[in-house]
Amino acid sequence: MKKYYLLVLAFLMLFTVQSQAIVVNVDFDTNNWATWPGINTCAGIGVAPDTGTFWNSKIYSDPAGVFRALKDSYGNDTTVGINLNVSYGWALGETVFGGTTPLPIEQQILMRDYIYVAGSNTGNVKLNGLTNSSFDIYLYGQNRNGGQFTKFIVGSQNKETTLDNAATVKTQLWENEDYVVLKNITPVDGMITITWTTGTGASYAPFNGFQLVQVPEPLTLILLGIGTALLRKK
Ligand SMILES: [Ca+2]
Numbered sequence: 001m002k003k004y005y006l007l008v009l010a011f012l013m014l015f016t017v018q019s020q021a022i023v024v025n026v027d028f029d030t031n032n033w034a035t036w037p038g039i040n041t042c043a044g045i046g047v048a049p050d051t052g053t054f055w056n057s058k059i060y061s062d063p064a065g066v067f068r069a070l071k072d073s074y075g076n077d078t079t080v081g082i083n084l085n086v087s088y089g090w091a092l093g094e095t096v097f098g099g100t101t102p103l104p105i106e107q108q109i110l111m112r113d114y115i116y117v118a119g120s121n122t123g124n125v126k127l128n129g130l131t132n133s134s135f136d137i138y139l140y141g142q143n144r145n146g147g148q149f150t151k152f153i154v155g156s157q158n159k160e161t162t163l164d165n166a167a168t169v170k171t172q173l174w175e176n177e178d179y180v181v182l183k184n185i186t187p188v189d190g191m192i193t194i195t196w197t198t199g200t201g202a203s204y205a206p207f208n209g210f211q212l213v214q215v216p217e218p219l220t221l222i223l224l225g226i227g228t229a230l231l232r233k234k
């Protein structure tokens with residue numbers, strides 16, 4: 001009987017690995033770092049439930065229709081591509097996140113720099129090559145500077161980050177203040193468009209980066225459940 005359980009376990013592990021949900025991380029960076037040269041791209045975990053540490057650096061905007069390939073959080077190639085088309089330019093973020101808080105260093109590196117739009121302007125990021133049925137998206141939009149927070153729109157969903165009190169000592173990033181999560185986003189023809197603009201009452205809309213998290217297919221969850229039950233029974 002023991003052999004049987006081991007065989008089942010091996011099959012489940014194989015299946016789980018093959019259908020493992022991918023996570024794609026993007027850090028919008030500036031190439032104009034004066035004080036921390038060479039470490040402007042995040043390398044570590046974000047707030048999404050994932051242990052991968054690879055982040056794609058995104059510095060330059062692209063012509064319409066040009067998609068650049070992205071790697072997953074373990075540095076493997078994916079089918080996912082990104083097109084960033086924003087005319088309002090780039091900026092170096094507030095330094096508050098990058099020096100006086102106990103926030104993990106990789107998250108300081110993520111939050112210190114950003115792309116932005118101003119006033120009622122909007123920018124958008126297009127992702128293509130999305131073969132799975134749905135995704136959760138973690139969107140970072142905060143630099144702890146007054147008047148700078150962001151409204152994110154994907155399909156029929158939208159959420160805003162909020163004005164951050166720079167005096168608040170943070171050991172972690174806060175949902176709905178530093179980032180928002182839009183859940184179960186369904187691609188249309190393999191594509192998701194993230195639109196961003198200023199939050200209510202804000203003057204600028206920083207977009208620090210994002211994490212795209214594939215929602216596991218129900219079959220994977222069922223098999224994981226069966227595997228766990230079998231192991232317990234043993
Ligand atoms: Ca960065």
Ligand SMILES: [Ca+2]
Nearest residue numbers: 028110113208
């Ligand atoms: Ca960033």
